[in-house]
Amino acid sequence: QLQLRESGPGLVKPSETLSLTCAVSGGSISSSSSYWGWIRQPPGKGLEWIGTIYYSGSTYYNPSLKSRVTISVDTSKDQFSLNLSSVTAADTAIYFCARLTYALGFDYWGQGTLVTVSS
Amino acid sequence: DIVMTQTPLSSPVTLGQPASFSCRSSQSLVHSDGNTYLSWLQQRPGQPPRLLIYKISNRFSGVPDRFSGSGAGTDFTLKISRVEAEDVGVYYCTQASQVPYTFGQGTKLEIK
Numbered sequence: 001q002l003q004l005r006e007s008g009p010g011l012v013k014p015s016e017t018l019s020l021t022c023a024v025s026g027g028s029i030s031s032s033s034s035y036w037g038w039i040r041q042p043p044g045k046g047l048e049w050i051g052t053i054y055y056s057g058s059t060y061y062n063p064s065l066k067s068r069v070t071i072s073v074d075t076s077k078d079q080f081s082l083n084l085s086s087v088t089a090a091d092t093a094i095y096f097c098a099r100l101t102y103a104l105g106f107d108y109w110g111q112g113t114l115v116t117v118s119s
Numbered sequence: 120d121i122v123m124t125q126t127p128l129s130s131p132v133t134l135g136q137p138a139s140f141s142c143r144s145s146q147s148l149v150h151s152d153g154n155t156y157l158s159w160l161q162q163r164p165g166q167p168p169r170l171l172i173y174k175i176s177n178r179f180s181g182v183p184d185r186f187s188g189s190g191a192g193t194d195f196t197l198k199i200s201r202v203e204a205e206d207v208g209v210y211y212c213t214q215a216s217q218v219p220y221t222f223g224q225g226t227k228l229e230i231k
Binding site: 037046047048049052060062063064096100102103104105106107108109110111112 | 120154156158160167168169170173174179211213215218219220221222223224225
């Protein structure tokens with residue numbers, strides 16, 4: 001069974017960079033049919049797609065965040081990472097990592113990690 | 120961006136009764152490959168989203184057959200034939216036909 005787990009600091013100061021990692025187990029991040037993504041959810045609100053990466057390193061970002069987002073992949077460790085720069089309180093959210101396949105959409109999700117932006 | 124609009128925002132339902140959720144996209148979700156990448160997610164309280172339905176009407180592995188999806192083009196529906204207590208949560212439609220991928224605002228299912 002594929003499993004994803006997010007890790008990273010739960011508190012980030014305004015103007016700093018939010019950094020999270022998603023570890024994939026029970027399957028290979030280099031699967032040709034899989035893309036890997038980040039989605040966030042402000043407390044009590046809906047879901048927002050941040051971006052997606054393929055194991056080759058190809059990335060797709062939400063234009064609303066593109067200037068601040070970098071997603072990278074480490075196939076040797078079966079993990080991928082999110083960096084979001086110049087954060088503000090509006091970036092406070094639960095951050096989920098998930099697998100995306102063209103046929104199924106977002107089919108496997110991590111438990112999510114709450115990141116609070118505050119001084 | 121494709122805007123996904125869900126109605127109603129809240130749906131109080133009696134246990135054992137059916138429930139229906141609507142999702143409308145601002146433009147057609149038919150991909151250039153002919154498929155429609157519309158899926159439905161369930162998010163129970165305190166849990167991550169869970170895939171229920173993909174490509175409009177296909178149930179994901181382990182999803183009970185009381186869940187069904189239908190629709191085409193820009194109008195889609197998720198139905199629960201008989202609501203159970205474990206179905207409480209928020210239901211989101213989402214599209215992966217065009218980047219940026221987008222989600223509806225969610226419909227909250229509550230038990231009367």
